[in-house]
Amino acid sequence: MALWIQILPGSGKPIYAQVAEQISEAIAKGELASGDKLPAVRKLAAELVINPNTVARAYSRLEQAGLVTTKTGSGTYVSDPKLRRSDAADINILTERMDTLITRGLNLGLESEDIIAMFKARIDKFVSKPKAGRGKND
């Protein structure tokens, strides 16, 4: 899986966050399904040529978000969506972020239908993609 993770040093975004975000996006898109095993920390570090501590940090961030679980001595797995934490606080954060986007959209002069259509188009990109996962050249 490491092949589709892109590392951009100098982008301003910490490398652990780049790794965590790309994995969470793959989980959201279903390219990584519940129960799938993530590569071992050392393996991913070697493949991406980044510090193993950076990978470990990315994994622990994903674990905090409830997206993966680590089984001692076995590895890190994508967790079951039904068991993922989605408490009121998380939903609040999501609502706030949506508000920011909606505000910007309205300020740009978009109609609410336009904004809904844009949301719909973006969501389709996530959920309608075949589950086979990305190719190397994606």
Place this chain on the structure above:
Amino acid sequence: MTEPVLQTEGLTKYYGSVLAVDHLDLAIPRGCICGFVGRNGAGKTTAIKLMLGLLRPTAGSSRLLGCDSAALTPAIRQRIGYVTEGHRLFRWMSIAELEKFQRSFFAKQWDDKFFADMIEYFDLPKKRKIKHLSNGERAQVSLALALAPNPELLIMDDPTLGLDAAIRRQFLEGMIELIMREGRTVLFSSHILGDVERVSDRIVVIDKGVLRANCSLEEFRKAVKKVILSFADSTPAEVDIDGLLHCRRSEKELELILVSTADDHIAEWADKTGAEKYHIVKMNLEDQFIEFTAPANHKRMFRWEEI
């Protein structure tokens, strides 16, 4: 906490009347990749040579793997790898001869297969003399020589200077490969901050011979901030915010570079001075480094008047 693999105390070096390294107090813990950064002439090479006992300090001391740098025993030296700036290798030797020569210093630890595999991977003929290699090829031989004895501490002085992206990446891969082994530590100097960001988990910054930072990379990334504040009429006369490093003014704006200033404190200060708005600008490592090592009252080289 175990003893640091590398420790200096008040390490100081004068070349005549020129102060190259100024009371360096440094401690590097075991198990990290440490990016050693500083501008040209900051004293990185001198500091490295002092640590390795290749130069005599004017004052102070340093210890590698618990042993005084001035009296490193052969047994300790065997556990340390050193890659010189420019990969200076004996030009008249072939790769095979150089390996034999180098192996003699490391005895049992030398991994023949590892060295052979690397040279094969680089597609270099072992009989070729060093003087007939390109800069990149010589760097590759130097990397193989540095890794083959499986050093506990690897010190590299600007190993990727002037190398192409592919060979630079091989050096980064080599560092990652080494660090995965138990208890290995790497210190490397570089001007390529993207490389430092990619592989390091620790950063040491020196400027004009003085230690400016020695912390985790993450800590450094969080510590150096740029804040832009806008004011309705004019900027405040006194800028008394904590952690101020640089302050640049235009008529109605202040651009501040801050170190270790909490976001709450920035908000309070903006409020206190009646700023209309402020924002904390995301900086990449290179911008942070440039600001962090810029002289006081640093101004931009070129200024464009507002049109």
